[in-house]
Amino acid sequence: MPKERAEVRLPLEAERVPALRAALVAWFVKEGRDYPWRRTRDPYAVLVSEVMLQQTQIATVLGRGYYGRWMERFPDVAALAAAPEEVLLKMWEGLGYYARARNLQKAAAVVVREHGGRFPESAEAIAALPGVGRYTAGAVLSFAYGRPAAIVDGNIVRVFARLFGWDGESNGPEGMRTMWAWAEELKDPEHPREGNSALMELGQRVCTPRRPDCEACPVREFCVSAGPEAELRPRRRARREVVAVTEHALFAVRGGRILLARETGSRRRGLWRLPLRSEAAVTDPPLAMLSRTNCAVTHYRITYCVYDAPGAEAEAGEEWVALGEAAVLAMPGPVRRVVDGLLAAGELG
Ligand code: SF4
Numbered sequence: 001m002p003k004e005r006a007e008v009r010l011p012l013e014a015e016r017v018p019a020l021r022a023a024l025v026a027w028f029v030k031e032g033r034d035y036p037w038r039r040t041r042d043p044y045a046v047l048v049s050e051v052m053l054q055q056t057q058i059a060t061v062l063g064r065g066y067y068g069r070w071m072e073r074f075p076d077v078a079a080l081a082a083a084p085e086e087v088l089l090k091m092w093e094g095l096g097y098y099a100r101a102r103n104l105q106k107a108a109a110v111v112v113r114e115h116g117g118r119f120p121e122s123a124e125a126i127a128a129l130p131g132v133g134r135y136t137a138g139a140v141l142s143f144a145y146g147r148p149a150a151i152v153d154g155n156i157v158r159v160f161a162r163l164f165g166w167d168g169e170s171n172g173p174e175g176m177r178t179m180w181a182w183a184e185e186l187k188d189p190e191h192p193r194e195g196n197s198a199l200m201e202l203g204q205r206v207c208t209p210r211r212p213d214c215e216a217c218p219v220r221e222f223c224v225s226a227g228p229e230a231e232l233r234p235r236r237r238a239r240r241e242v243v244a245v246t247e248h249a250l251f252a253v254r255g256g257r258i259l260l261a262r263e264t265g266s267r268r269r270g271l272w273r274l275p276l277r278s279e280a281a282v283t284d285p286p287l288a289m290l291s292r293t294n295c296a297v298t299h300y301r302i303t304y305c306v307y308d309a310p311g312a313e314a315e316a317g318e319e320w321v322a323l324g325e326a327a328v329l330a331m332p333g334p335v336r337r338v339v340d341g342l343l344a345a346g347e348l349g
Pocket of ligand 1: 159162163206207208212213214215217218219220223224225226227230
């Protein structure tokens with residue numbers, strides 16, 4: 001017989017839960033930051049912001065203008081659903097994890113096709129949209145529709161683990177089950193928008209991974225970890241080992257054209273990059289190295305070496321592209337930075 005799971009309950013006396021919610025909401029109303037996605041009740045706009053913020057910092061999404069440009073170019077689901085792939089990828093260029101952009105477009109297409117262009121309001125229909133997981137569905141429900149819905153992200157996991165003293169692995173299955181159960185109990189029936197925003201922002205600004213500011217914390221009186229020991233929580237499952245990879249790319253510019261290859265793998269399909277070669281091909285005979293940069297993609301640490309190769313020949317899947325056209329093609333961020341840097345430096349072959 002399968003073992004029955006014990007019910008997970010919030011480790012806080014029931015009569016103190018309203019006071020904890022009230023402290024969070026009061027702090028957020030006074031201190032909460034003003035982001036464009038907090039000024040709207042448009043579920044599509046909320047979905048865009050949440051998907052962009054999944055693996056990208058607020059400073060990038062806002063400071064580098066991604067969110068504003070996206071909403072200007074694709075102001076509604078119809079505009080996004082109809083966008084050609086090159087335009088979609090170009091608008092996402094530099095944010096990485098391109099599956100997010102494709103899923104956003106698929107979700108927009110479902111809304112157009114199956115809901116007549118009106119964003120669905122039921123939790124089930126929102127959760128059924130491509131790329132929408134439990135967190136994102138809760139975010140749309142609470143931020144756009146003002147409905148009580150639990151959300152758990154990395155910031156909330158940290159706040160909960162410290163507030164309630166969770167010493168298990170926070171990112172394992174047991175930890176996530178616990179965090180979601182707590183979030184369900186703590187969700188604010190009267191102020192769902194502010195309550196969820198408060199938890200996220202508390203983790204971003206006060207209960208930070210290093211040196212949490214417990215002195216300034218609005219929920220300190222409820223917290224079992226306040227003080228220097230707080231940093232020890234949450235305990236995370238060991239990460240995958242980092243794998244070092246070196247990529248050798250050619251910078252081949254000839255007669256106003258640049259040699260490029262189109263990505264075919266599922267993760268970056270449709271993006272353009274510099275052609276890659278084996279180490280032997282760039283060392284025998286040796287090509288002059290133009291740049292060497294490092295970047296991290298998931299658990300890979302990539303050293304990206306670019307060589308001057310005006311005499312290169314195109315291989316299968318590669319083509320010579322006019323420089324003007326290359327400037328508007330979508331490329332992964334690290335490739336775009338190197339190509340733009342070299343072109344600006346006059347490395348025109
Ligand atoms: S008191 Fe400190 S550890 Fe506790 S929730 Fe606040 S900032 Fe985090």
